[in-house]
Amino acid sequence: MRFTRLMTSAAVASALAIPAIAQEIDRPECVAPAQPGGGFDLTCRIAQGGLEPVLKEPVQVRFMPGGIGAVAYNMFNTTRTDDPSAIVAFSTGSILNVVTGKYGAWTIDDARWVATAGADFGAVVVKADSPYGNLEQLMADLKADPSQVVLGAGGSVGSQDWIKAALLLDVVGGDVSKLRYVAFDGGGDAMAALLGGSIEVYTGDVGELASQLDAGTVRVLGVMSPERLPEPYADLPTTFEQGYEVDWTILRGFYMGKDVSDEDYNAWVAAFEQAYGTEHWAQTVQQLGVLPLNLAGEALEASVRERAERLHNLAAEAGLIQG
Amino acid sequence: MADRIFAGVLLLVTLAYAFIAFTAIQAPFQYDPLGPESWPRLLSVVAIGCILGILWRPDNDSLDVARTTWFRLAAILVLLVAYAELFEPLGFIISTFLFSAVVSAMLGARPARALLFGAAAGLLGYVVCVMLLDLNLPGGFLGELEWGVSAPETQTEPSTGGTN
Amino acid sequence: MAEVLAGLGTGFAVALDPFNLMLVLFGCFAGTLIGALPGIGPINGVAILLPIAYSLGFPPESALILLAGIYYGAEYGGRISSILLNVPGDAGAVMTTLDGNPMARRGEAGRALSLSAVASFIGGTIAVILMSFFGSLLAAFAVEFTPADYVALMVFAFASLASLVGKSTVKTLLGALIGLMLATIGIDASTGVERYTFGIPDILAGIDFLVVVVGLFGMAELLHLVEQQVTGQLKTLPVDKSFVRFKDLAVAKWTILRSSLIGFFIGVLPGTGASVASAVAYGTEKRLCDPEGRTFGTGDIRGLAAPEAANNGAAGGAMVPMLTLGIPGSGTTAILLGALLMFNVQPGPLMFEQRPEIAWGLIASMYIGNVALLVINLPLVGLFARLLTIPQHYLTPLIAILAFVGIYSIVGNPFDLLLITGLGVFGWFLRKLDFSLAPVILGFVLGSLFENNLRRALSISGGDWGILVADYKSIMLYVLALLVVVLPIWLSRRNRSTLAVSAEE
Numbered sequence: 001m002r003f004t005r006l007m008t009s010a011a012v013a014s015a016l017a018i019p020a021i022a023q024e025i026d027r028p029e030c031v032a033p034a035q036p037g038g039g040f041d042l043t044c045r046i047a048q049g050g051l052e053p054v055l056k057e058p059v060q061v062r063f064m065p066g067g068i069g070a071v072a073y074n075m076f077n078t079t080r081t082d083d084p085s086a087i088v089a090f091s092t093g094s095i096l097n098v099v100t101g102k103y104g105a106w107t108i109d110d111a112r113w114v115a116t117a118g119a120d121f122g123a124v125v126v127k128a129d130s131p132y133g134n135l136e137q138l139m140a141d142l143k144a145d146p147s148q149v150v151l152g153a154g155g156s157v158g159s160q161d162w163i164k165a166a167l168l169l170d171v172v173g174g175d176v177s178k179l180r181y182v183a184f185d186g187g188g189d190a191m192a193a194l195l196g197g198s199i200e201v202y203t204g205d206v207g208e209l210a211s212q213l214d215a216g217t218v219r220v221l222g223v224m225s226p227e228r229l230p231e232p233y234a235d236l237p238t239t240f241e242q243g244y245e246v247d248w249t250i251l252r253g254f255y256m257g258k259d260v261s262d263e264d265y266n267a268w269v270a271a272f273e274q275a276y277g278t279e280h281w282a283q284t285v286q287q288l289g290v291l292p293l294n295l296a297g298e299a300l301e302a303s304v305r306e307r308a309e310r311l312h313n314l315a316a317e318a319g320l321i322q323g
Numbered sequence: 324m325a326d327r328i329f330a331g332v333l334l335l336v337t338l339a340y341a342f343i344a345f346t347a348i349q350a351p352f353q354y355d356p357l358g359p360e361s362w363p364r365l366l367s368v369v370a371i372g373c374i375l376g377i378l379w380r381p382d383n384d385s386l387d388v389a390r391t392t393w394f395r396l397a398a399i400l401v402l403l404v405a406y407a408e409l410f411e412p413l414g415f416i417i418s419t420f421l422f423s424a425v426v427s428a429m430l431g432a433r434p435a436r437a438l439l440f441g442a443a444a445g446l447l448g449y450v451v452c453v454m455l456l457d458l459n460l461p462g463g464f465l466g467e468l469e470w471g472v473s474a475p476e477t478q479t480e481p482s483t484g485g486t487n
Numbered sequence: 488m489a490e491v492l493a494g495l496g497t498g499f500a501v502a503l504d505p506f507n508l509m510l511v512l513f514g515c516f517a518g519t520l521i522g523a524l525p526g527i528g529p530i531n532g533v534a535i536l537l538p539i540a541y542s543l544g545f546p547p548e549s550a551l552i553l554l555a556g557i558y559y560g561a562e563y564g565g566r567i568s569s570i571l572l573n574v575p576g577d578a579g580a581v582m583t584t585l586d587g588n589p590m591a592r593r594g595e596a597g598r599a600l601s602l603s604a605v606a607s608f609i610g611g612t613i614a615v616i617l618m619s620f621f622g623s624l625l626a627a628f629a630v631e632f633t634p635a636d637y638v639a640l641m642v643f644a645f646a647s648l649a650s651l652v653g654k655s656t657v658k659t660l661l662g663a664l665i666g667l668m669l670a671t672i673g674i675d676a677s678t679g680v681e682r683y684t685f686g687i688p689d690i691l692a693g694i695d696f697l698v699v700v701v702g703l704f705g706m707a708e709l710l711h712l713v714e715q716q717v718t719g720q721l722k723t724l725p726v727d728k729s730f731v732r733f734k735d736l737a738v739a740k741w742t743i744l745r746s747s748l749i750g751f752f753i754g755v756l757p758g759t760g761a762s763v764a765s766a767v768a769y770g771t772e773k774r775l776c777d778p779e780g781r782t783f784g785t786g787d788i789r790g791l792a793a794p795e796a797a798n799n800g801a802a803g804g805a806m807v808p809m810l811t812l813g814i815p816g817s818g819t820t821a822i823l824l825g826a827l828l829m830f831n832v833q834p835g836p837l838m839f840e841q842r843p844e845i846a847w848g849l850i851a852s853m854y855i856g857n858v859a860l861l862v863i864n865l866p867l868v869g870l871f872a873r874l875l876t877i878p879q880h881y882l883t884p885l886i887a888i889l890a891f892v893g894i895y896s897i898v899g900n901p902f903d904l905l906l907i908t909g910l911g912v913f914g915w916f917l918r919k920l921d922f923s924l925a926p927v928i929l930g931f932v933l934g935s936l937f938e939n940n941l942r943r944a945l946s947i948s949g950g951d952w953g954i955l956v957a958d959y960k961s962i963m964l965y966v967l968a969l970l971v972v973v974l975p976i977w978l979s980r981r982n983r984s985t986l987a988v989s990a991e992e
Contacts, residue, residue, distance in 0.1 A: 029459075041825055061534060061825075062459070062899070070674065070691045075900065102679060104686070150947055156679035157354065181354050182634075182946050183677040185758070185939065188821065192757045192814050196630035198947060211813035211835035287831050329920055333661075340668060343683065350678035355946035359675040359682060362938045366667050373661040382655060386919050388714065395717045396710060400912065403706070403887060407904035410891065423884040430716055430880035440881055444888055456521060457536065458896040 025267055028059045029086040030254065033072030033094075039120070039187065040069070042207060042288055043089035043252045046117040049284040054274045069094045073103040077110050081257035084264035087114055092250045092311070093160030095304060099311045100158060100320050108308045111255040112265050113300045115272035118290035120207040122164045122224035122248030124239070127194055128217050135222040135242045138201065143172040152182035152199035154190045158320050159183075160250070161190075164203040164224065166318055167246045176318060194218065205250060206233055207289040224248035229291060251307065252290060253300060269297040326381030334374045341367035395429075402426055415453075415460040420445035491619055494839070498847030501548055502855050510545075510553040511852050515859045518560020519867075525568050525705050526697050526893025528577025529561035529802065530819045537826050547830035548845045552852040554826055558819055559856045562761065562802040563607050563864060566795055570599045571874050572886055574705035578696055579761025579798035581928050582769040584704065586783065586790030593786060594729070596872040601731035602788055603795040604864040606739070610747040610796030611857040614803025617751055618810075619850055623836070626811040629755045634943035635954045637758070639964035641937040644763060646968035647770030648929055655921065662922045666930025667937075669694060676939050677946075689902040696762075698894060698903050699910060699931050703924050705890040706911020711918060712883050728869070739792040742772050750797030754804025757814060761798035761805075762932050766925075768797030774971050778978045803853065810834060810846060 028051075030044035041061070048059040064072045072088050080086065090113075098108050124135060132138045141149050146169055153161030162183070166176045182199055184190040187208050194202040195217060202218075206229065212218045222239040223229060224246050229236065239246045256265060275281045276294040285292055295303055315321045344363035388396075406422040413421075424441030428434055452458040501507060521532040533554055540550040565576035570587035583603065590599035617625070632640075648663070672683045673693025684691050736743075746768035753764040772793040777783040783790040806823075808814045813835030815821035827834045832842050839846045877885070894903050914924060948954035956962055 041821070042828075045825055045828065060459075061537065063534060064692075074691060075689075079900070079902075102674075147949060156675065156677055157350070158679045179354060180946065180949060182943050184943070185676055188815050189757060192630045192808070192812075193634070195812070195814075196633060198633045198943075211833045211837075214833060215813070215836040217836070288828055326920055329916060337668075340683070348680060348682055350675075350680045355677060355942040356950035357942050357945055359678050359680045362941075363668070363671050363682065366664055366671070370661065370664040370668065373657050373664060376657045377661070383920050388919075389718065392714055392717045395713055399710065399713050400908070403908045403911075404905065406887065406891065407901060407908055410895065410904055411901045415892075419888055423881075423888060426884040426887070427880045430713070430883055432878070432880040437880075440884075444885070448888060448892065452892055452896070456517070458527070458892065459899050460892065460896060461899075 025055055025057070025085055025264075025271065027085050028055055028057060029062055030059050031062050031064050031072050031076075031086055031088040033064045033069035033088060033090075034186065039091055039093075039205060039208065039250075039252065040089040042290065043091065043117045043254070046252075046284055046288055046290060047087065047089075047254060049288070050117070050275050050281040051271055053278065053280055054271050069097060070103045073098070073106060073111070076255070076257040077106050082259040082261070083257055084260055084267075087254035087256055087268060089117075089252070090255050091120075091160070091252050092248075092307065093155065095251075095308050096160050096163065096311045096315065099308055100315050102158065108304055110258050112258055112260055113304045114254045114256055114265065114268050115296035116251060116253035116293050116300060118252055118285045119293035120205045120250040120252055120290055121229065122246075122250065123204055123206045123209065123236070124164075124168065124221040124224070125194065125202040125204050125209065125218050126200065126221055127197070128219050130200065130219065132201075132221060135237070135239060135244060138221055139168075139172050139244060142169055142174055146174045146178040147180050149201060150180050150182060150199045151201045151203060152184060152190050152193055153203045154184050154187040156183045157181065160248075161203055163314070163318070164246075164248050165201075167224075167248065168203070168244075170318075171244050171246050206236070206291075210289040222246075233291075251293070251303070253295070266297075272296045324381070325386045326383040327378055330374050330377040330381070334371065334378070337367055337370045337374060341371065398429065399426065402429075411461045414462050416445040416449050418445075419448055488620070494843060494847040495619060495851060497843055498849075498851030499854075501844050501848030502552060502851035507549050507552050507848070507852070508855065510549055511556045511856050512859050512863070514553045514556020515560040515563075515856055515863055518557035518562075519564035519567075519860070519863065520560075521557070522561030522564025522576050523567040524893045525572075525574045525576055525890050526701050527561075527896060528565055528579070528697070529558045530822065531897055532557050532561040533819055533822045533826075537822060540826070547827075547832055548848040550830065551823070551826060551845065551849050554823060555849055555852050556856050556859070558823065559611065559799075559802065559853065559860060562611075562799055563604070563860045565798070566603045566607070567600065567871055568889070570603065570791075571596060571871065572705075572882075572889075573708045574886060574890065575700050577761075578700060578932070579765050579801065580794070581700060581704070581762065581925065582765040582794035583791065583798075585769065585794075585925060586785070586787050589784070589786035590788075590791065591872075591875060595786070596729070596875055597868050598729040598731055598735070598788075599786075599791055600868040600871055601865055602735055602739070603791055604861055604868070605731055605736065606743050606746075606792040606795040607799040608857055608861040609743050610750055610799035611803055611860075612854070613744075613747040614751045614754070614800045615850065615853045615857065618803055618807050618853075622807050623811045625752075625755050626808045626814075629757060629808050630812065630814070632756050632960065633958065634940040634947060636958060636960045636964070637756075637936065637940035638944055638955055639961035639968075640753075640756070640759070641933055641940070643964045643968040643971070644767050644770075644929075644933055646971045647767050647774065648926060649770075649972055658920075658922045659926050662917070662924070662926040663930035666699075666927040666932075667934040669699065669927075670931045670934030671938070676935070677942050689900060689906075693935075694906065695897070695903065696932065697897060698906050700928060701890050701894055702907035702910025703914035703917075703927060705886065706907050707914030707918055707924070709883060709886045709890075710911055710915040712879065712886070714915075716879050716883070730868070735788050739789050742776065742789040743792050743796045745775075746772060746793040746796040747800040750800025751804040753797075754801030755807045757808055758936065761801040763936075764801035764804075765794035765798040766929050766932070768793045771971060774974065775978075778974075778976070778982075806853075810838065810849070811836060813838075 030047045032040040032044040034040040044061040048061055051059055097103050126132050151165045155161035165181050169176055169179055187204055190202055193199045220236045223236045225238050226240045228234055273296050344360055344367055348360040350358050409418040420441040423444040424437045427440050428437035453460050521527055536557055540553050565580035566583045568574045568576045569580040569583040570591050573584050573588040575581045575584055587599050672690055674681055674691055749768045750764040753759050773783045776789050805820045809820040809824050815824045824834055832845055891904055894907055944954050
């Protein structure tokens with residue numbers, strides 16, 4: 001909407017500050033491979049808001065819903081392998097899907113991993129008036145009879161949302177096939193189902209919970225992290241401190257097609273690296289409820305590879321893949 | 324007859340659909356009593372019933388389309404497929420110019436006017452959609468040229484906003 | 488109540504600020520244009536313009552007011568191509584084609600456009616009023632809507648669709664089944680299993696709803712136009728200067744009122760939106776006003792007013808769970824939610840206390856937006872109606888261009904362009920063989936909602952089918968479904984017997 005920009009530029013003159021060095025990326029675009037409102041949306045918003053001072057044009061967010069991100073991964077492996085202007089949001093869940101073959105024959109080497117937006121952690125959430133006051137009570141019930149607790153989340157069986165539920169049951173030695181897990185279409189619907197009482201436990205991510213925590217409508221039984229999170233989540237108990245070693249750290253970041261030239265790839269990496277140091281980036285990340293984690297270029301590539309291997313073992317253990 | 328042919332084709336497709344539903348779809352893990360296969364199975368059975376009903380009692384004898392009309396329809400279809408295939412490689416402006424000029428000429432516009440209309444549709448369409456509404460349309464090689472020219476302008480826009 | 492009025496006072500002070508007022512007007516205008524393109528509706532319009540609103544550096548309330556204006560404008564604009572070209576502008580405008588286009592064909596495009604603008608205005612305004620006064624109450628009700636209740640709602644929706652039966656019952660049923668079967672393509676939402684994708688990555692996620700709509704309606708319409716043009720059955724319409732009359736509004740007033748309410752309540756529920764709302768409203772009205780199926784579908788003004796009032800009611804309703812609970816009820820409100828987050832505003836129960844200027848400013852801007860849209864749209868009616876006076880040999884390629892632009896700019900995948908062409912051919916055959924297309928589309932919309940919620944309900948209950956009738960809400964909906972089917976039969980029988988009586992006299 002260029003003419004709006006012209007029309008109103010006088011009105012907003014003082015509000016915009018353009019830094020001396022700005023990265024040249026033509027019509028930058030962030031693809032959120034999901035319906036709006038979920039984690040990928042959030043990830044792209046971080047790129048949009050956080051990169052704003054270092055890019056000349058604002059990052060557009062586009063949605064490519066469905067197939068738990070498979071469509072985007074496939075598209076960037078078939079038709080848009082060298083698109084220099086688009087980054088695609090991914091999370092640990094996407095790596096899991098690549099590993100378990102949900103994205104077809106493509107492997108993690110078929111993408112160039114650009115940078116992270118931040119980190120998030122799995123959380124076991126119940127409604128504020130739930131009979132479960134702490135994780136121990138829930139775990140006792142799960143151990144006694146997994147089928148008496150209705151769990152739910154925004155992803156299908158085999159997705160990272162489901163893995164969180166499965167890991168929880170696994171740690172008390174329950175049978176994963178006895179789980180009662182309801183798959184919703186995204187975190188928003190799952191949260192509505194939790195508040196409405198359709199499900200008792202929601203295995204979501206900390207980042208999605210900010211508004212509900214502020215309003216006091218939900219209670220977090222445990223954050224799936226070895227250590228307490230920084231503010232504003234410092235009050236939330238962790239799984240580890242309650243004696244259950246369930247860790248689910250979620251990487252949030254961006255990838256590009258594998259045929260993108262080094263030059264274009266480096267422009268994006270540089271843009272992120274430039275943004276990482278700024279107060280504006282830290283603020284954006286915090287505002288959107290994500291915890292800081294800055295990895296770009298080579299460092300991220302290495303981290304993704306290592307995670308993929310760990311997830312491969314995990315998936316094999318859970319029976320999602322053979323071998 | 325037309326009804327029967329159409330229903331026959333539909334029956335073949337639905338049988339294939341049912342075959343897949345009854346044999347191939349399977350979940351490694353499932354918690355709901357209805358798996359991913361139950362719903363398609365149900366649909367295919369009802370659909371086959373309906374199709375048999377139409378085969379039994381068709382109500383359309385012919386499509387009532389003259390041979391010349393079929394030619395025209397086939398031609399427009401070919402043009403549409405070509406437009407779709409060339410949309411990205413040629414970019415919006417050129418592909419739209421070609422498509423709309425050819426179609427309007429085919430449908431009876433005078434050649435000069437058809438060309439004019441094509442040019443107007445391509446250029447105006449691009450200006451309105453990309454410049455004004457900021458939609459995502461392929462530039463093609465012409466688009467790159469065009470962006471190259473307009474790039475300085477787009478850059479100065481926000482900075483004039485910033486420094487003034 | 489006093490609280491609400493005080494809040495509205497704050498809100499109007501914000502929204503009537505000249506700069507914000509200008510933004511509402513501008514947003515409404517741009518939204519109308521975007522909505523008029525087939526394919527691109529409110530969701531994409533807002534998504535595309537969000538980063539620009541952000542980068543302009545407006546204060547949060549101004550940016551949100553601009554986006555809300557676009558959202559509303561796009562919902563208004565969707566009807567334009569439905570009426571004029573028989574190509575739905577977006578998902579919520581499918582039902583608008585059924586009576587809107589026949590009106591335009593008989594030279595009443597102006598009347599159809601202006602009447603639908605008024606119906607949209609009433610639907611939108613009723614929704615905003617209900618939202619201001621009962622918002623949080625309704626939101627609490629909406630989250631209590633369980634998967635089992637959704638199943639009942641789907642049954643109700645299908646029951647009201649029974650009214651769409653055209654020439655042949657079997658063909659209508661088969662049409663709905665084709666839609667349902669198309670909806671099963673893609674990765675299964677509950678187990679992640681691929682169904683009918685044959686390894687084609689472009690349809691892994693299923694076929695996009697907009698692709699189906701634009702293909703089956705838009706491209707099929709284009710083929711139909713070419714066919715008619717070749718056989719010389721097509722004449723360019725003269726400029727028509729018809730306009731909505733007070734008599735029209737008097738005829739349609741109850742339809743508009745009922746449809747606005749239906750639309751609003753369906754819009755409030757997370758997961759269902761303008762498309763379901765307009766379908767249910769149309770079906771219900773047809774059952775009530777025209778049980779014997781004489782006028783609906785041939786350009787009945789009530790058949791046009793119902794879906795338009797409903798889809799704008801739904802657009803307002805969808806804002807309720809987003810503003811009061813922080814849970815988006817539709818794709819578009821999810822984007823608005825994202826926008827709020829970007830401006831460091833946390834939507835939810837506390838927003839009305841913490842940032843009243845934003846919460847109430849947004850609501851007040853909807854009141855103003857509705858008025859603005861009516862004011863903008865009525866004078867434009869004549870201009871839009873002139874579109875039909877374009878000679879066919881230009882109009883036909885224009886439809887293809889509009890459809891291609893609309894579909895391509897959603898995700899930028901050229902495969903979708905081939906898909907709409909293929910679906911267009913299929914739609915043309917269906918039309919030639921007297922299948923009506925509306926049941927196909929509705930089967931497609933309702934299909935995954937129906938299946939997924941049924942399976943969710945059963946996995947919640949652990950396989951006990953009793954859960955489907957365990958709640959008063961479900962039972963109420965089943966009763967309504969039964970009424971919708973039975974009432975018209977009873978009504979028409981009574982009419983016939985009165986006719987018989989009067990004939991005897």
